[in-house]
Amino acid sequence: MIHNDIHTKINKKSHILKFIVCKSLIDLDNILNSQNLIQQLNNLLQNSFPLQLPMSSSFVENMKLMVKKKHIDPNNVITILAIIPTHTTHTTHTTRTTHSTLSVKSIVGCVQIVIQSNTYTIINLCRIKGDRFRGIGKYLLKYSINHIRKISNVKIIYLSVSANNTKLQEYYQKLGWVKTHEYDFSSDTEPAFKMMYIL
Numbered sequence: 001m002i003h004n005d006i007h008t009k010i011n012k013k014s015h016i017l018k019f020i021v022c023k024s025l026i027d028l029d030n031i032l033n034s035q036n037l038i039q040q041l042n043n044l045l046q047n048s049f050p051l052q053l054p055m056s057s058s059f060v061e062n063m064k065l066m067v068k069k070k071h072i073d074p075n076n077v078i079t080i081l082a083i084i085p086t087h088t089t090h091t092t093h094t095t096r097t098t099h100s101t102l103s104v105k106s107i108v109g110c111v112q113i114v115i116q117s118n119t120y121t122i123i124n125l126c127r128i129k130g131d132r133f134r135g136i137g138k139y140l141l142k143y144s145i146n147h148i149r150k151i152s153n154v155k156i157i158y159l160s161v162s163a164n165n166t167k168l169q170e171y172y173q174k175l176g177w178v179k180t181h182e183y184d185f186s187s188d189t190e191p192a193f194k195m196m197y198i199l
């Protein structure tokens, strides 16, 4: 189920990160269930977006509600999880070969890409709190942009950012995003600007 992975060194602590790409919410459901990760992802989103508290204990059910409200097809939501993995190795004595199985240790970040008639929008970018994990959001954004490059030929990617949060707008600008001054009226919590990234 691991579709893609990248080894990335992050800051001083040098975490080895891997990225799991879930091509739909059904794919995400399978991965979360098989690895017992629903609670971890729920916690990450609850802590990062307190205004969007999920209503059910199932992350995928919450996502389905959210995307339904936003008129988004759940099959057109790609989720990318940043994880810190562990490898368990074991040796088969008869053949003397060593097998390495990847098992997920913890989810440290998440981002989603919504595809609507050839428009690609990034939502729910977040990472777990703590200085040790600084930079993970940046790598998730980079990974998403590269993924969109691979699967489409679009020239612009969008995201929305709170119109009042200039610090967050500056963060995106430093990473090459451009503020459009166009209000995103689909944002239901607060006024938000659309930002775009030119590929």
Ligand SMILES: CC(C)(COP(=O)(O)OP(=O)(O)OC[C@H]1O[C@@H](n2cnc3c(N)ncnc32)[C@H](O)[C@@H]1OP(=O)(O)O)[C@@H](O)C(=O)NCCC(=O)NCCS
Residues within 6 Å of the ligand: 048, 049, 124, 125, 126, 127, 128, 133, 134, 135, 136, 137, 138, 139, 160, 161, 162, 165, 167, 168, 171
């Ligand atoms: C946005 C986010 C994923 C960026 O992760 P990252 O690439 O690892 O970067 P950092 O968290 O280290 O933040 C980088 C800078 O942006 C600022 N910043 C990040 N998120 C911010 C926010 N929500 N509000 C204000 N400033 C923010 C940080 O203060 C930091 O500035 P500094 O370097 O001057 O201290 C992460 O900060 C996060 O999960 N934030 C909460 C959720 C969120 O707001 N997501 C954005 C949705 S549009």
